[in-house]
Amino acid sequence: MVSQYVDPNVSAAKFEAEIEEFRRLETEYRRRGWFLVEATYPTVLVLMAAPQLKPPAVVTGVRFDYSNYDAEPPSVRLVDPFSGEPYLARELPTSLNRSVGMKQALALPGFPGGAVRLNQLQPLMQASSPDEIPFFCIAGVREYHEHPAHSGDSWELHRSSGAGRVVRLLDVIYRYGVEPIRTYNVQLVPQLAGFNAPEPPE
């Protein structure tokens, strides 16, 4: 639990402004699969669904903590949509992979040049072990700015750009975690159960 050191009226007013703006375009966001299910200062819970799938799927919940906003950026966690518990790294339904750098062409025998390419991915959800709660690693997120590796990129450099706004952060999660989903990933594991001899001789 984060202690509130900013005047709570100030943070709450900014929080309410965020929610009011979300509500004004709520129909638009619902078309993308964003459902605002809780908005009580300092917490916002949004469920993100993938309407492009048939049948549609709820992909993840996103929980924000806007304590001390905007002296501090919000905390952002991907959470189980049903229990509200934050996902561990090994449980994440999406790692928010982004493609980085040039796609590297591989020269493999039997394939024409350039036909096989290695796509470098960078997950925006970062953790040092599978049993850790991962953090959303972009500027505008409290866990990013608190991380010692990002001490040179302080929140103050991003505060005035709206980097911590709820719609902006949802947009990034949507773009890398939900919008790229095309189909369900179905894995079938056939098992041998003996031989099939349907017509035994008389």
Add this chain to the structure above:
Amino acid sequence: MSKLDLTVIVNGQPTTVTAEPEAQLGSIIPKALEQTGNVGQPPQNWELRDANGNVLDPARKIESFGFVSGIAIFLNLRAGIGG
């Protein structure tokens, strides 16, 4: 051709920008950022999308998109460097 009023949703905050149809779409970005007080990041760090989520090329002329006055387009800060 008469000017167009475009509703630009900047990180969720709507603002109206009046634009010349012959101008490049990217020309509306600085104005939308200024009107909404988003001054911390340069225009090239922002991305325009339509209501269906399609990225809009800022170098194209506004008239080439066939926008009607009042249409809403979305301007969001890019993810930036993560990791």
